[in-house]
Amino acid sequence: xxLVKNGRITTDLFVHVADGAELPGDGDILISxxxxxxxxxxxxxxxxxxxxxxxxxxxxxxxxPHLERLxxxxxxxxxFRDGRAYSQARLLRERHGYDGELRATGQVLRDxxxxxxxxxxxxxxxxxxxxxxxxxxxxxxxxxxYQPTGDGRVTALNRRMQLRHSESAGQ
Amino acid sequence: xxxxxxxxxxxxxxxxxxxxxxxxxxxxxxxxxxxxxMLRLQNGVYLQLHAYMxxxxxxxxxLSSKQLRRLAHVARRYDRGYGxxxxxxxxxxxxxxxxxxxxxxxxxxxxxxxxMQTSGNNMRNVxxxxxxxxxxxxxxxxxxxxxxxxxxxxxxxxxxxxxxxxKIAITASEHDRAAIKVHDIGLRLHKNxxxxxxxxxxxxxxxGRTPFIAKTIKPYVAGRDILSYVEAILRVYNQYxxxxxxxxxxxxxxxxxxxxxxxxxxxxxxWKQMGHGALTLDHSVIExxxxxxxxxxxxxxxxxxxxxxxxxxxxxxxRWRKNSVAPHKVQGYSIVTLSLKPVGGPPGDATADxxxxxxxxxxxxxxxxxxxxxxxxxxxxxxAKRDLPQLWKALDRIGLATPNVNLVTDxxxxxxxxxxxxxxxxxxxxxxxxxxxxxxxxxxEMIGRLHINISxxxxxxxxxxxxxxxxxxxxxNGEEFYQITIxxxxxxxxxxxxxxxxxxxxxxxxxxxxxxxxxxxALRDRPEELFxxxxxxxxxxxxxxxxxxxx
Numbered sequence: 001x002x003l004v005k006n007g008r009i010t011t012d013l014f015v016h017v018a019d020g021a022e023l024p025g026d027g028d029i030l031i032s033x034x035x036x037x038x039x040x041x042x043x044x045x046x047x048x049x050x051x052x053x054x055x056x057x058x059x060x061x062x063x064x065p066h067l068e069r070l071x072x073x074x075x076x077x078x079x080f081r082d083g084r085a086y087s088q089a090r091l092l093r094e095r096h097g098y099d100g101e102l103r104a105t106g107q108v109l110r111d112x113x114x115x116x117x118x119x120x121x122x123x124x125x126x127x128x129x130x131x132x133x134x135x136x137x138x139x140x141x142x143x144x145x146y147q148p149t150g151d152g153r154v155t156a157l158n159r160r161m162q163l164r165h166s167e168s169a170g171q
Numbered sequence: 172x173x174x175x176x177x178x179x180x181x182x183x184x185x186x187x188x189x190x191x192x193x194x195x196x197x198x199x200x201x202x203x204x205x206x207x208x209m210l211r212l213q214n215g216v217y218l219q220l221h222a223y224m225x226x227x228x229x230x231x232x233x234l235s236s237k238q239l240r241r242l243a244h245v246a247r248r249y250d251r252g253y254g255x256x257x258x259x260x261x262x263x264x265x266x267x268x269x270x271x272x273x274x275x276x277x278x279x280x281x282x283x284x285x286x287m288q289t290s291g292n293n294m295r296n297v298x299x300x301x302x303x304x305x306x307x308x309x310x311x312x313x314x315x316x317x318x319x320x321x322x323x324x325x326x327x328x329x330x331x332x333x334x335x336x337x338k339i340a341i342t343a344s345e346h347d348r349a350a351i352k353v354h355d356i357g358l359r360l361h362k363n364x365x366x367x368x369x370x371x372x373x374x375x376x377x378x379g380r381t382p383f384i385a386k387t388i389k390p391y392v393a394g395r396d397i398l399s400y401v402e403a404i405l406r407v408y409n410q411y412x413x414x415x416x417x418x419x420x421x422x423x424x425x426x427x428x429x430x431x432x433x434x435x436x437x438x439x440x441x442w443k444q445m446g447h448g449a450l451t452l453d454h455s456v457i458e459x460x461x462x463x464x465x466x467x468x469x470x471x472x473x474x475x476x477x478x479x480x481x482x483x484x485x486x487x488x489x490r491w492r493k494n495s496v497a498p499h500k501v502q503g504y505s506i507v508t509l510s511l512k513p514v515g516g517p518p519g520d521a522t523a524d525x526x527x528x529x530x531x532x533x534x535x536x537x538x539x540x541x542x543x544x545x546x547x548x549x550x551x552x553x554x555a556k557r558d559l560p561q562l563w564k565a566l567d568r569i570g571l572a573t574p575n576v577n578l579v580t581d582x583x584x585x586x587x588x589x590x591x592x593x594x595x596x597x598x599x600x601x602x603x604x605x606x607x608x609x610x611x612x613x614x615x616e617m618i619g620r621l622h623i624n625i626s627x628x629x630x631x632x633x634x635x636x637x638x639x640x641x642x643x644x645x646x647x648n649g650e651e652f653y654q655i656t657i658x659x660x661x662x663x664x665x666x667x668x669x670x671x672x673x674x675x676x677x678x679x680x681x682x683x684x685x686x687x688x689x690x691x692x693a694l695r696d697r698p699e700e701l702f703x704x705x706x707x708x709x710x711x712x713x714x715x716x717x718x719x720x721x722x
Contacts, residue, residue, distance in 0.1 A: 059410075069197040081209055081292065083332025086407045090329055095444065111193065111210055118328035130201065141189055144323040148449035149329070155449075156178045156322065157456055164459065 002132035007141045009132050014051055030074055036105040056084035060091055067098045077106035086119045093120030094150035109160050110138045173318050174463050175283040181496035186287055190214050214516035215286035219593050223268040226289040231299035231317035232260040232543040235633040236530035238540050241282045243526035249275045256519040258545045258634055260298045261289050264591055293331045294324035298340045300348045305552045307500045312361045313343035315461045323398050329525045330405045334412035335420035350545055352385045352665035353601035354378045355422045367395045373422055375426030378631035382667050383423040386431045403442035449483040453454035467538035467553050472503025482560035491563055494574040505556055514606045517599045518584045519547030528569045536562050547583055578615040580606040587627030596625035596644025596651035601625055604624055604681045621702045637661035639703045643670045651677040669711045672719045690717040
């Protein structure tokens with residue numbers, strides 16, 4: 001499954017480690033929320049980076065105290081119909097100031113890329129190769145956005161207001 | 172009318188191009204039907220019994236003549252020459268080919284029409300009063316706020332994959348023509364003690380298999396805060412709405428399970444944490460949107476022009492005028508409702524020729540503007556009273572002057588088993604039969620205001636719960652049966668109807684309805700007492716006794 005990060009297909013340096021499986025001695029790992037919360041000190045014991053796979057039915061509040069020391073948070077889309085992780089992503093980015101890797105996992109198709117990016121995701125475990133290949137092209141599909149989110153894109157309303165100001169300044 | 176600018180047009184075109192790509196991937200097999208289903212539903216495309224059905228949005232029920240002509244063109248070019256206006260200010264085409272859909276969308280996009288979020292588990296077309304901006308006594312034009320919400324809810328990055336569909340309706344009049352109490356969020360514009368405009372916010376209304384009347388979650392939210400407050404409601408719903416069972420996934424169930432007080436606290440907490448951020452609407456932003464609504468250059472006209480006085484001698488004209496013409500906020504003008512409920516016709520259907528003709532009449536008599544209401548009728552919102560006699564003749568020629576607005580034959584009905592893959596029973600033939608039974612206009616007038624709503628299944632697209640008489644099709648041992656309720660209403664005093672007795676077979680429905688109406692005529696204490704008020708005063712029992720005594 002290809003990983004798209006910073007707009008490009010990238011080698012995934014993180015290894016998903018299943019609950020109960022032994023942790024590798026070094027290297028970057030992604031572990032479950034349960035495993036992480038049972039032993040948060042793991043962060044200081046291992047040389048590699050640690051990321052947490054956070055389920056979409058648990059409030060992100062429990063993760064907030066650890067955010068500064070985490071290298072990645074992976075949120076889950078069990079099916080692309082289930083949009084809970086969009087809210088979690090915005091809360092992590094916009095309310096709790098998380099600025100590490102925010103990864104979308106599960107059923108991730110190209111048709112969600114723009115929504116996900118606007119909600120704050122910057123890494124995508126893409127289900128199909130063709131969709132991963134089409135990432136850059138898909139992200140260019142939209143140039144107009146109505147809602148303000150933490151992604152910094154200028155909204156239609158703001159563009160209109162700017163236009164109006166420049167028009168009145170020119171008179 | 173709201174004038175789209177370059178940004179609105181660009182976004183619609185970008186959506187068309189995305190959908191074209193999605194259809195291409197489906198046709199090439201790159202997308203599975205299951206994957207494509209969700210994507211087509213985000214853009215109003217259902218797979219029905221015989222073909223794909225295509226639902227197009229008419230935001231807050233406002234159309235220009237140019238737009239209506241384009242809908243007529245789509246009906247002719249891509250469908251079988253007609254369209255069906257729905258109870259949520261949409262139009263449906265029933266015979267579209269998937270491969271031609273992107274072209275139909277592109278043609279609609281040229282006139283600023285789209286199908287975004289007319290189905291799927293997202294925020295649906297924002298609806299409002301079809302008399303918005305012209306009704307006397309309105310707080311202010313609710314379409315300004317409808318448009319602000321339309322933009323905000325379009326392709327929302329957080330709320331496009333909700334537990335279930337989500338519908339918002341707005342009214343600014345004391346008499347609610349937008350049925351806000353049966354919506355997921357209902358917004359009632361009003362002024363607070365300081366004279367500032369804001370909203371009473373209602374939440375958790377809806378019909379379907381578990382009907383609820385919406386409850387007030389906050390009596391007053393200032394206009395500038397409405398986006399953040401709506402966003403707070405949606406965020407709570409997106410996270411905590413049930414996803415384990417499609418029948419329990421609407422926000423009404425969450426509100427019911429938590430209780431309105433607890434739900435309100437959750438929303439309030441979320442809203443507080445959101446703070447006064449980017450969603451707060453500055454005065455200048457609201458005025459920007461307001462400035463792109465244009466209003467007609469009304470003339471100064473007399474209240475009672477000579478043309479109207481003369482035409483009053485024609486009883487047929489008078490009958491139509493009294494039934495279909497409503498007061499306008501500007502002296503000398505009227506709001507004219509065009510009944511799409513001819514005797515024997517399917518409720519809400521209009522042919523391409525009728526649409527073109529209405530567009531021409533709108534240009535001549537209504538400043539090029541047409542409205543669509545949730546009762547599945549059209550309206551011309553700015554007709555000079557002196558033009559009413561001419562307009563009436565023209566409407567009569569195209570079959571749109573049936574004087575039955577709000578009467579027993581002004582029936583709301585879903586497409587039912589004739590088209591819909593969810594339906595258990597037919598709706599349209601029941602409606603057609605009822606219009607024949609009550610075809611005598613004098614009788615219909617004597618009966619007075621009476622709304623019959625028909626749904627072909629429990630999903631309640633025909634709003635049967637809130638019909639003065641509600642008819643619900645069910646299936647019993649492979650046969651079509653119908654449950655009948657009385658006393659429902661969808662206005663500011665919204666309530667669900669009560670079951671009058673056991674379900675009856677298809678062939679008996681019209682007889683039972685006739686008996687109910689007979690009972691009402693015998694039971695009402697004066698001719699002015701409406702059916703729904705008699706039911707309220709007496710309850711179901713006396714009706715039940717009379718209707719079921721002989722069955």
